[in-house]
Amino acid sequence: MNERKACIIAAGVSNFGVRQAHIVDLFQEAAKRCLGDIPALKPKDIDGLLVATSLAGRCSSQTNTAPVVAERLGLRPTSFCTRIDTLCAGGNSGILLAKALVESGMAEVVMVTGAEKLYMPQRWEVFYSELTAGEHDWDCAHGLGLPPPYFALHAKEHMKHYGTTKEQLAAVSVTNYNFGSVNPNAHFQKKLTMEEALNARPIASPFTLYDCCPITDGAAAAIVTFEEKAKELSNRPLVYIRGGSQVSLHSVSANWPGEHLGDWPHLRLAAKKAYEYAKVCPDDIDVANTHDCFSISEIIEMEEFGFCKKGEGGPYVASGQINLGGKVPVNTDGGLLSCGHPFGATGIRQAAELLKQLQGRATNQVQGAEIALAHNLSGLCAEHTIVIYGREPVK
Amino acid sequence: MTIPGIPILDNKYPASMDLWPIEAKEFNRIYKFYDNLKEGRFTTTKCKKCGYVAYPPRVICPECYSDELEYIDLPRKGKVIVFTEQVRGVPLGFEPPPLIHAWIDLGEDSPVKRLLSRVINCPAGKLKEGDEVQFVVFEVPAHPIEVGKETKMAERVFFAFEPVNK
Numbered sequence: 001m002n003e004r005k006a007c008i009i010a011a012g013v014s015n016f017g018v019r020q021a022h023i024v025d026l027f028q029e030a031a032k033r034c035l036g037d038i039p040a041l042k043p044k045d046i047d048g049l050l051v052a053t054s055l056a057g058r059c060s061s062q063t064n065t066a067p068v069v070a071e072r073l074g075l076r077p078t079s080f081c082t083r084i085d086t087l088c089a090g091g092n093s094g095i096l097l098a099k100a101l102v103e104s105g106m107a108e109v110v111m112v113t114g115a116e117k118l119y120m121p122q123r124w125e126v127f128y129s130e131l132t133a134g135e136h137d138w139d140c141a142h143g144l145g146l147p148p149p150y151f152a153l154h155a156k157e158h159m160k161h162y163g164t165t166k167e168q169l170a171a172v173s174v175t176n177y178n179f180g181s182v183n184p185n186a187h188f189q190k191k192l193t194m195e196e197a198l199n200a201r202p203i204a205s206p207f208t209l210y211d212c213c214p215i216t217d218g219a220a221a222a223i224v225t226f227e228e229k230a231k232e233l234s235n236r237p238l239v240y241i242r243g244g245s246q247v248s249l250h251s252v253s254a255n256w257p258g259e260h261l262g263d264w265p266h267l268r269l270a271a272k273k274a275y276e277y278a279k280v281c282p283d284d285i286d287v288a289n290t291h292d293c294f295s296i297s298e299i300i301e302m303e304e305f306g307f308c309k310k311g312e313g314g315p316y317v318a319s320g321q322i323n324l325g326g327k328v329p330v331n332t333d334g335g336l337l338s339c340g341h342p343f344g345a346t347g348i349r350q351a352a353e354l355l356k357q358l359q360g361r362a363t364n365q366v367q368g369a370e371i372a373l374a375h376n377l378s379g380l381c382a383e384h385t386i387v388i389y390g391r392e393p394v395k
Numbered sequence: 396m397t398i399p400g401i402p403i404l405d406n407k408y409p410a411s412m413d414l415w416p417i418e419a420k421e422f423n424r425i426y427k428f429y430d431n432l433k434e435g436r437f438t439t440t441k442c443k444k445c446g447y448v449a450y451p452p453r454v455i456c457p458e459c460y461s462d463e464l465e466y467i468d469l470p471r472k473g474k475v476i477v478f479t480e481q482v483r484g485v486p487l488g489f490e491p492p493p494l495i496h497a498w499i500d501l502g503e504d505s506p507v508k509r510l511l512s513r514v515i516n517c518p519a520g521k522l523k524e525g526d527e528v529q530f531v532v533f534e535v536p537a538h539p540i541e542v543g544k545e546t547k548m549a550e551r552v553f554f555a556f557e558p559v560n561k
Contacts, residue, residue: 124486124487127484127485127486127487128412128414128486128487128488130486131414131486135451136416137416137451138451139511140414141414141415141416141553142496142511142512142513142555143481143485143486143488143489143494143496143513144496144511145484145486146484146486148481148483148484149479149481149494149496150496150511152479152481152496153477153478153479153496153498153511156477156478156479157476157477157498160477201483202482202483203481203482203483203484204479204480204481204482204483204496205479205480206479207479252450252451253510253511254450254451254507254509254510254511255450256509260476261477261498
């Protein structure tokens with residue numbers, strides 16, 4: 001057998017938002033849109049299934065989610081059928097695992113899907129359930145549920161060490177909201193002005209409303225197979241999964257691996273490993289979807305990915321380098337800030353955008369994009385997951 | 396409007412919904428940490444073989460995998476590096492806002508150099524970067540636990556930091 005090369009060939013995203021739907025309904029919506037993206041592929045052709053969801057056990061009282069999803073989607077996986085829980089990185093974990101499954105020959109055609117249903121009948125339970133998203137007995141027992149306060153501390157440290165400003169944080173929100181304003185699946189289709197961003201209601205200083213991604217229900221699905229099969233199923237340009245990485249150096253915040261909270265060595269390491277695996281360098285990246293759970297996250301990510309120097313992320317984003325025409329346009333579908341963040345779905349929503357970018361059919365198209373990068377951090381920045389896509393395979 | 400709980404859970408304690416750890420010795424092997432907390436001590440485990448200090452406390456040393464560990468005391472005072480006062484999305488059990496979260500420097504000599512902690516006993520708008528804070532232990536609700544045929548109440552405490560100059 002020739003060495004197999006994994007490709008992503010189709011993707012679909014459900015409407016994101018406060019959804020009047022069960023998590024199992026959301027999986028079905030995403031799968032319909034995903035297979036709608038590739039008419040030659042039928043459910044019976046899919047032999048592997050990876051299901052990313054973290055809160056299903058808590059919020060939908062459903063563990064062992066993979067067989068449930070397989071049955072509802074009309075799939076009969078014969079190679080692999082597993083659920084993944086890496087919280088915010090569930091989708092991209094699935095894409096890396098799908099690559100491994102098809103390249104090893106264990107599976108032929110894999111669906112990677114992810115979803116969360118986070119809104120509960122009473123509002124308190126939404127926030128309360130998030131006390132399981134960090135280390136429950138340690139960080140979360142201090143009241144750290146939804147992470148705005150934690151990343152607010154990262155922002156304060158970055159401001160202290162590098163002089164980053166609130167206006168620079170807001171530049172990320174404005175850019176990403178304006179990208180998302182033309183995305184019909186996004187939680188918000190709202191144009192945002194700098195003035196609105198700066199005058200929004202406080203959440204946890206220095207964060208105001210638009211520095212934080214919303215709480216969102218939603219699902220996404222994608223299809224991964226190998227090059228030859230991809231050519232059989234699709235006439236579109238091939239998009240290869242060139243490589244990626246996943247790095248975890250700590251979990252409880254007391255074991256933070258950086259010199260300070262504005263320093264993310266685990267992301268630097270993950271980026272280095274992903275670049276090496278995919279045989280690219282920062283200058284090769286044409287478009288990226290990095291994890292903008294908060295405005296500060298995207299600023300620090302620009303630095304750790306090597307798009308700008310360490311400490312210069314603030315001026316870099318404020319000078320339009322993340323916009324169309326900038327050095328690397330980032331989160332061209334609106335990112336987490338505008339689309340929202342149903343954890344297991346997010347990496348696959350990123351894949352859907354980057355697939356379109358590399359096939360030249362994105363709404364906010366980066367002309368001639370050939371190499372794309374997706375990134376998630378998980379939980380309280382305890383893990384980094386990166387996927388690099390390309391129009392050409394690694395040679 | 397009075398809202399009833401789940402009827403069949405009346406007089407039951409669903410520990411899966413608890414916001415505090417299950418600290419009783421029947422449910423973990425680091426209960427010494429919680430016993431020490433009850434005495435007002437902030438401790439963690441040190442390996443007797445290789446000397447490595449791990450936080451949170453462990454059952455094995457993450458460096459050499461020895462299971463011969465001892466509890467040592469951690470500093471009880473630190474300085475606020477940065478902090479934030481959370482005014483939206485404060486979870487049930489930590490209300491009313493603001494909920495103050497601080498990144499605390501325990502000093503270069505401490506095996507645990509920095510720690511994220513809630514700051515309590517501190518009015519809104521008072522805390523400043525560089526302020527000295529101290530370890531504080533408080534009671535949290537007890538929960539029932541079945542031991543043999545008996546149901547007993549397991550008493551619990553948890554910790555936070557508070558300003559030294561209140």
